[in-house]
Amino acid sequence: MTGPAQEIAELDRMVHEPARLSILMILDAVGEADFLYLQREGGFTQGNLSSHLAKLEEAGYVKIQKTFKGKLPLTLCSLTTKGERALSGYSQRMLSILHTKAAGAVAQPKTVRKRSAPAD
Amino acid sequence: MDNKSASNAIRAAAYWFIDGLPEMVSGGVMVLCGGIGLALWAAGLRGLYPLLGFPGLLLLGKDRDVIEFLKARLTYPRTGYVRPPAESGDVPPRTIGTLASLSAPVADKSITHFRYNTVVPLSLAALWTNVTDQTWIWPPTVCGWVIVLYLWNRKLERPYRWWEALPLALAGCALVLSNLPRNLRPSAALTLSGAWLLALGGGKLASYLRTHPRPRQEGACA
Numbered sequence: 652m653t654g655p656a657q658e659i660a661e662l663d664r665m666v667h668e669p670a671r672l673s674i675l676m677i678l679d680a681v682g683e684a685d686f687l688y689l690q691r692e693g694g695f696t697q698g699n700l701s702s703h704l705a706k707l708e709e710a711g712y713v714k715i716q717k718t719f720k721g722k723l724p725l726t727l728c729s730l731t732t733k734g735e736r737a738l739s740g741y742s743q744r745m746l747s748i749l750h751t752k753a754a755g756a757v758a759q760p761k762t763v764r765k766r767s768a769p770a771d
Numbered sequence: 772m773d774n775k776s777a778s779n780a781i782r783a784a785a786y787w788f789i790d791g792l793p794e795m796v797s798g799g800v801m802v803l804c805g806g807i808g809l810a811l812w813a814a815g816l817r818g819l820y821p822l823l824g825f826p827g828l829l830l831l832g833k834d835r836d837v838i839e840f841l842k843a844r845l846t847y848p849r850t851g852y853v854r855p856p857a858e859s860g861d862v863p864p865r866t867i868g869t870l871a872s873l874s875a876p877v878a879d880k881s882i883t884h885f886r887y888n889t890v891v892p893l894s895l896a897a898l899w900t901n902v903t904d905q906t907w908i909w910p911p912t913v914c915g916w917v918i919v920l921y922l923w924n925r926k927l928e929r930p931y932r933w934w935e936a937l938p939l940a941l942a943g944c945a946l947v948l949s950n951l952p953r954n955l956r957p958s959a960a961l962t963l964s965g966a967w968l969l970a971l972g973g974g975k976l977a978s979y980l981r982t983h984p985r986p987r988q989e990g991a992c993a
Contacts, residue, residue, distance in 0.1 A: 680779035681881050687851025721843030
């Protein structure tokens with residue numbers, strides 16, 4: 652396996668899953684947010700979000716802190732340095748794959764025109 | 772801002788305004804400053820007029836603490852919590868700029884422009900009403916000012932709807948065309964602008980509390 656196929660195979664699967672990618676991108680943009688905010692913004696069910704957050708916490712990408720807001724309990728989620736690095740690495744790799752794909756798409760129409768010329 | 776295509780950062784910054792408390796606190800401070808000015812004028816202490824700005828500056832420096840305090844007691848945990856946005860001009864470094872650069876340029880960190888795009892222009896406009904007695908100049912100036920305010924904020928975290936901006940333009944025109952003494956106009960304009968923000972925030976808070984009933988407990992987590 653070489654080129655883009657290998658690059659795709661090497662993507663961090665912990666980040667590549669759409670729900671987890673969405674959680675990481677939200678946390679990267681906002682700094683820290685609680686469970687309700689993530690649930691609302693990502694359109695997750697409670698169980699779905701809990702399970703993805705548990706996986707991200709286990710991987711060391713997300714830090715979950717229990718604190719208080721006034722007298723009410725607050726569960727805050729934020730990205731760890733490892734999580735930031737993983738997301739940044741993932742975005743760079745993905746961008747490089749997309750650039751390769753875009754370059755291929757630009758080159759392709761010329762080839763098609765050349766092949767169809769003799770038929771005219 | 773309900774626009775789902777806005778970046779996560781703009782949506783997070785807009786979330787700060789979801790319950791109307793930032794507008795209410797800023798509006799309250801402006802009403803207080805304007806009220807002090809009116810009281811000084813009524814008491815004949817016009818020499819102390821320049822002191823008008825000090826309570827405003829003092830309170831606006833602490834507005835975030837006041838808003839956080841009120842949010843914790845009035846609206847949390849209805850729709851969750853997200854870190855308050857940074858002030859514009861204090862932009863943190865980018866970490867995911869590469870993907871963001873694929874689409875139209877958008878702010879990639881949660882930032883609010885509210886203080887610089889609303890509170891400061893309204894305060895400056897209020898002070899400016901003292902400049903001239905030429906009445907013909909005021910209707911286009913006040914309307915122009917409100918249109919700029921509306922357009923300036925249209926794509927940011929706290930956009931105004933045209934019918935929200937309209938009362939400010941009409942009340943502003945009525946105020947500057949009235950027979951108020953020139954020295955009294957800045958305080959009255961400040962009070963009026965603050966009352967406008969208070970009304971916007973109050974309406975939003977009432978609607979927010981009505982549509983988001985208090986949950987029995989905070990959402991369980993992983």
